[in-house]
Amino acid sequence: MRTYDAVVVGAGQAGLSASYHLRRLGLDHVVLDADAAPGGAWQHRWDSLTMHDVHGVAALPDSVPPVDGSGRANVVVPAYFAAYERAHDLPVVRPVAVDRVEDGPGGLLVVRAGDRSWTTRTLVNATGTWRQPFVPHYPGVETFAGEQWHTVGFPGAEHFRGTRVVVVGGGASAVQHLGELAPVTETLWVTRREPVWRTDDFTSDRGREAVALVEERVRRGLPPTSVVSVTGLALRPQEHEAARLGAYRRHPMFRAVEPGGVRMPDGSFEPAGAILWATGFRPAVAHLAPLRLRSEHGGITLDGTSAVADPRVQLVGYGPSASTIGANRAGRAAARAVQRHLAGTSTDTAQTRSSAASS
Numbered sequence: 001m002r003t004y005d006a007v008v009v010g011a012g013q014a015g016l017s018a019s020y021h022l023r024r025l026g027l028d029h030v031v032l033d034a035d036a037a038p039g040g041a042w043q044h045r046w047d048s049l050t051m052h053d054v055h056g057v058a059a060l061p062d063s064v065p066p067v068d069g070s071g072r073a074n075v076v077v078p079a080y081f082a083a084y085e086r087a088h089d090l091p092v093v094r095p096v097a098v099d100r101v102e103d104g105p106g107g108l109l110v111v112r113a114g115d116r117s118w119t120t121r122t123l124v125n126a127t128g129t130w131r132q133p134f135v136p137h138y139p140g141v142e143t144f145a146g147e148q149w150h151t152v153g154f155p156g157a158e159h160f161r162g163t164r165v166v167v168v169g170g171g172a173s174a175v176q177h178l179g180e181l182a183p184v185t186e187t188l189w190v191t192r193r194e195p196v197w198r199t200d201d202f203t204s205d206r207g208r209e210a211v212a213l214v215e216e217r218v219r220r221g222l223p224p225t226s227v228v229s230v231t232g233l234a235l236r237p238q239e240h241e242a243a244r245l246g247a248y249r250r251h252p253m254f255r256a257v258e259p260g261g262v263r264m265p266d267g268s269f270e271p272a273g274a275i276l277w278a279t280g281f282r283p284a285v286a287h288l289a290p291l292r293l294r295s296e297h298g299g300i301t302l303d304g305t306s307a308v309a310d311p312r313v314q315l316v317g318y319g320p321s322a323s324t325i326g327a328n329r330a331g332r333a334a335a336r337a338v339q340r341h342l343a344g345t346s347t348d349t350a351q352t353r354s355s356a357a358s359s
Contacts, residue, residue, distance in 0.1 A: 004028050006338050007111050007120040009098050009287075011090075012040025013060065014316035015126030016081060017331025019090045020061045022124075025339050030118060032111065033094040034131070038085055039078025041130035046154040048180060049073045053238070060084050061328060098127075101313075102290040107345075109312060121312070121345065122338045125288060126331075128317040129281035136279060140257040146273040152281075157181045160274055164188070166262055168253075169278030170195045172233060175248070177278055179239035182247035188270055190262075192253045198234045221295030221308075283318050305334040311341055 006022055008015050011033035022029045037043060042057075051057070052069035057077055059065040063084055066076045085092055096113045104110035104119055111118045133152040141148075146163070149155065151173045157180035165181055167174050170191035181187050235243055242248065254262035254270070261271040285293075285300070293300045293309045300307055300315060307313040314334035317327060 001119055003108060004030055004118060004120040005342055006122045006124055006335075007032060007109070007118050008124040008126055009101075009111065010040070010126035010128060010317065011035070011038065011081070011085075011092050011094070012042075012126060012128050012317060012327075013057070013081075014128070014327040014331050015040070015124070016084060016090060017061055017328045018124045018126060018314075018316055018334045019092070019331075020088055021332045021335030022338065023088065023090065025335055027335070027338060027342070029091065029120075029124075031090060031092040032096040032098055032113065032118070033092055034097040034127075036095045037078065038082035038092070039074070040081065041128060042077035042081070043074050044130065044152070045074045046156055047072055047074065048156045049176075051076050053176065053236070059328070061332070063087075098287050100287050100290055101125075107312075122314065122341055123312060124314045124316060124334050124338065125285065126317045127284040127287075129283055132282045132284040132286075133277075134280050134282050135277045138254065138257050140263075143259050144257050144275065145259040146275065148275045148277065150277045150279070151177070154276070157184050160185050163273035164271060165274045165276055166190060166254075166270065166272045167276045167278060169280065170233075170250075171278060171280060173280070174278035175233055175235070175239065177276055178247040179236070179242045181276075182242035182245045187247050188251060188272065189247060189249065190251045190253050195233055195250055221297045221299050221301035285315075285318070288313070304337060305330050306337050306341075311337075314338060 005027040006029040008018050008022070008029060008031040011031050015031055019029065019031045035043065049072070050069065051066065051071050051073055054073050057065050066080050068076055096116070098111055098113045100112050101123060102110050102112070109120050109123050111120060111123065130152065133150045135150055154177065160181060161184045164186045166188045167178055167181070168190055170193060174189065178187055178189055252265050255265050256263040257275070258269070261269055263269055291310055291313065293307050293313065295301045300318070302308065302315060302319065305314045305316055307315060314337055316330040316334050
């Protein structure tokens with residue numbers, strides 16, 4: 001059976017970046033992607049999200065990103081990723097939904113997807129968060145008579161025209177959803193904490209500082225926070241109309257859900273025909289459970305991109321690299337960590353053989 005130097009799980013920005021650098025280092029690898037087509041999570045985002053809305057997308061290594069600001073992100077970015085895979089002849093196999101990664105013979109890892117398997121010396125996990133949407137539970141939520149949506153399935157503002165929408169969440173997605181919804185229907189914004197607004201320009205230095213703060217969490221084995229939770233929120237020009245309409249007046253989190261709306265902390269009732277949960281995502285790492293990587297604090301402790309509990313495993317698109325800010329750098333760092341690990345393993349093997357021969 002073929003043994004790879006590395007198996008990359010996921011073909012989003014971080015996974016493609018890792019593959020590019022692994023190829024440059026001459027390391028034999030394969031990229032397993034759960035989707036049937038290129039584009040990572042971008043191909044699943046809502047139709048009204050344009051490249052202008054997402055402030056463009058960070059360039060993949062040795063490549064210039066698309067600049068079509070009016071183009072749909074779920075079309076432009078997948079086309080960009082597909083062209084990149086072809087241009088660099090990246091070894092992507094799809095669709096492959098990885099079920100589990102487990103220890104194999106001789107210190108190897110076995111990556112399993114149904115009845116298929118791949119044997120590898122190292123793993124680069126780049127599964128991101130899109131497949132793991134998070135929806136908190138509140139009393140009575142199952143009794144709600146209206147519609148409930150999560151960002152992962154947001155159908156666009158027109159779907160909600162004439163329906164009062166409660167938007168839950170204090171992150172960038174909530175701000176974007178409100179920006180689209182408020183001009184066409186009535187909204188109510190609720191968050192657990194007061195949102196933190198950014199008052200200065202977002203610079204590359206600010207981006208690096210934000211990534212460093214999230215990196216510190218994963219070094220301590222804590223569950224990662226999003227980069228935007230550190231950078232703060234800012235309104236884009238296309239959201240100014242929603243602001244004028246009062247959409248960004250934040251209300252405290254409701255205490256319960258009822259059939260026709262939500263019950264607020266002061267006992268008042270807010271009617272609603274839909275709840276939109278812009279409550280984020282969690283890392284999609286359930287397939288790594290057999291390797292027992294989690295710390296006592298609930299997160300996976302990392303040294304750079306290397307899992308402290310198992311240096312055969314690199315995580316990209318996790319914590320500080322779960323955004324376009326850090327994905328490219330993480331891909332490069334992971335490839336180099338794989339190279340160092342393989343070199344160290346080879347040295348250990350050679351020393352063992354030498355000791356055995358001399359004795």
